[in-house]
Amino acid sequence: MxxxxxxxxxxxxIMLLPFIWMFSASLKLDKDVFRFxxxxxxxxxxxxxxxxxxxxxxxxxxxxxxxxxxxxxTFLQVATSSFAAYxxxxxxxxxxxxxxxxxxxxxxxxxxxxMIPQFILMRELxxxxxxxxxxxxxxxxxxxxxxxxxxxxxxxxxxLDAARIDGLSEYxxxxxxxxxxxxxxxxxxxxxxxxxVWNDFMGPLIYLHSESLKTIQLGLRMFIxxxxxxxxxxxxxxLVSVIPVAILFLAFQRxxxxxxxxxxxxG
Amino acid sequence: xxxxxxxxHPNTPSKRRKELRKNLIAYSFILPNLLGFAxxxxxxxxxSLGLALTSWDGxxxxxxxxxxxxxxxxxxxxxxxxxxxxxxxxxxxxxxxxVCALGLAVLLNQPIRGRNLFRTIYFFPxxxxxxxxxxxxxxxxxxxxxxxxxxxxALGVANPPRWSASVDWAMPTVIMASIWRNMGYYMIIYLAAxxxxxSILYEAAAIDGANAWQKFRYVTVPMxxxxxxxxxxxxxxxxxxxxxxxxxxxxxxPGRATNVLVMHTYNTAFRQFKFGYSSAIAxxxxxxxxxxxxxxxxxxxxxxxxxxx
Numbered sequence: 225m226x227x228x229x230x231x232x233x234x235x236x237x238i239m240l241l242p243f244i245w246m247f248s249a250s251l252k253l254d255k256d257v258f259r260f261x262x263x264x265x266x267x268x269x270x271x272x273x274x275x276x277x278x279x280x281x282x283x284x285x286x287x288x289x290x291x292x293x294x295x296x297x298t299f300l301q302v303a304t305s306s307f308a309a310y311x312x313x314x315x316x317x318x319x320x321x322x323x324x325x326x327x328x329x330x331x332x333x334x335x336x337x338x339m340i341p342q343f344i345l346m347r348e349l350x351x352x353x354x355x356x357x358x359x360x361x362x363x364x365x366x367x368x369x370x371x372x373x374x375x376x377x378x379x380x381x382x383x384l385d386a387a388r389i390d391g392l393s394e395y396x397x398x399x400x401x402x403x404x405x406x407x408x409x410x411x412x413x414x415x416x417x418x419x420x421v422w423n424d425f426m427g428p429l430i431y432l433h434s435e436s437l438k439t440i441q442l443g444l445r446m447f448i449x450x451x452x453x454x455x456x457x458x459x460x461x462x463l464v465s466v467i468p469v470a471i472l473f474l475a476f477q478r479x480x481x482x483x484x485x486x487x488x489x490x491g
Numbered sequence: 492x493x494x495x496x497x498x499x500h501p502n503t504p505s506k507r508r509k510e511l512r513k514n515l516i517a518y519s520f521i522l523p524n525l526l527g528f529a530x531x532x533x534x535x536x537x538x539s540l541g542l543a544l545t546s547w548d549g550x551x552x553x554x555x556x557x558x559x560x561x562x563x564x565x566x567x568x569x570x571x572x573x574x575x576x577x578x579x580x581x582x583x584x585x586x587x588x589x590v591c592a593l594g595l596a597v598l599l600n601q602p603i604r605g606r607n608l609f610r611t612i613y614f615f616p617x618x619x620x621x622x623x624x625x626x627x628x629x630x631x632x633x634x635x636x637x638x639x640x641x642x643x644x645a646l647g648v649a650n651p652p653r654w655s656a657s658v659d660w661a662m663p664t665v666i667m668a669s670i671w672r673n674m675g676y677y678m679i680i681y682l683a684a685x686x687x688x689x690s691i692l693y694e695a696a697a698i699d700g701a702n703a704w705q706k707f708r709y710v711t712v713p714m715x716x717x718x719x720x721x722x723x724x725x726x727x728x729x730x731x732x733x734x735x736x737x738x739x740x741x742x743x744x745p746g747r748a749t750n751v752l753v754m755h756t757y758n759t760a761f762r763q764f765k766f767g768y769s770s771a772i773a774x775x776x777x778x779x780x781x782x783x784x785x786x787x788x789x790x791x792x793x794x795x796x797x798x799x800x
Binding site: 235246305327340345369394426440444477 | 731734761769
């Protein structure tokens with residue numbers, strides 16, 4: 225048993241050391257970042273690094289853009305997915321199975337396979353270099369429908385039938401029974417989606433070119449390229465980019481873990 | 492129709508109207524998502540195949556070239572290298588990530604204190620952004636003065652590897668980073684599956700005198716095959732699409748040592764504006780993923796054991 229703990233702690237250190245090193249390096253002078261042996265606690269912490277990063281590049285704009293996209297896309301994804309998932313889970317209609325099969329099949333196809341036609345479509349719509357392109361591409365996912373359907377199916381039909389007998393419409397059932405009962409599922413999709421959008425790199429790389437529209441991930445890469453020798457600033461900027469997701473994750477990690485455990489999917 | 496009393500005359504107008512109403516209500520629920528999904532996912536999916544048969548710079552006339560793009564791929568050395576690199580990455584990442592994820596899950600499935608804390612820690616790299624993760628890895632594995640090499644030198648390794656700056660080590664470095672990042676995610680799937688194994692099976696094995704290894708080999712591993720199957724498919728699909736990690740860590744280099752298919756697709760489309768040719772590369776990626784997924788599904792029956800319990 226002691227061996228188990230030693231192993232678990234050693235592995236935990238391997239997972240955490242890069243982040244600890246990141247934090248430690250972010251508080252150093254550039255010339256001290258690679259000094260060996262490593263001074264884990266800097267003697268003279270340079271907290272000013274955390275102020276400097278906001279002035280070197282428009283980090284605040286990038287931060288705001290990421291927040292905006294994350295909030296809008298996540299909201300739309302949860303709204304449209306849960307609406308559709310209700311029908312797939314609890315209503316019978318023509319074409320249900322074939323439609324659901326199309327949804328499932330699309331999850332297995334890497335989106336990079338059709339990213340070029342998507343780009344051409346967006347260009348025809350005049351939405352390249354516009355946040356709308358990313359919103360439209362990411363707000364209507366098959367993944368969200370699939371995830372929520374799995375949860376919705378487990379809500380007992382008797383409950384819905386009783387509501388129908390009481391004269392509640394399907395919309396009433398969705399809003400007043402399904403949604404309140406599936407808060408954990410909605411929380412799961414919310415953080416899946418928010419973490420994905422916040423961390424997304426390739427989508428913004430393809431669609432966002434103006435500096436005023438770029439997201440935090442693009443900004444971080446730009447920072448790395450422009451100030452490649454300012455090691456401590458790069459580490460400070462990287463850490464700042466991880467903080468929102470870390471907070472979200474720590475607050476809701478129970479749902480995240482349950483969501484993966486039960487449905488597994490997403491990559 | 493499962494609900495309510497069956498109508499005496501199933502084809503009466505009222506029955507049909509009811510049926511229509513039911514369909515309309517259902518479609519009203521699906522429509523907001525379906526519209527977006529159809530326009531921005533399904534339609535592009537269908538078009539990508541057609542695009543692969545054309546030559547188009549995105550501005551001038553589209554010209555139909557049939558299979559010419561695919562013929563050109565045969566002579567494209569960057570494509571060949573990208574294909575090899577992709578397979579190398581997938582072949583390294585998939586099995587190693589699975590073994591690490593299973594190991595972590597088995598460790599964590601014991602009656603230990605602080606299980607949730609450990610689980611959270613192992614999982615955290617997965618939610619941290621790839622750009623941040625890639626840049627910190629590059630700094631830790633910096634060839635000249637990075638902490639990893641300083642540590643190796645302190646241990647007496649005179650010439651530690653040059654990691655992502657070396658043609659030979661770049662891909663292993665990327666693979667290590669990806670295992671480190673992803674294993675916590677797959678660990679959770681394994682952990683959920685482990686917790687679903689009925690304890691009665693272990694008790695029965697104990698009565699038969701099985702030791703810890705035999706219990707693992709003859710109870711745990713077979714009971715986990717559905718999870719293993721699922722994970723192998725998910726991991727294969729995600730590994731074929733690797734891009735962000737490589738772009739930030741090595742940008743495909745040094746030379747073309749870590750150039751992968753998605754990167755070649757991206758560069759061809761968005762740097763050289765050869766949309767048709769790029770779509771052909773994307774089709775190869777698609778075909779590879781599909782073939783491997785189908786093979787995995789056909790092999791399923793041979794090794795995946797679905798429990799009757």
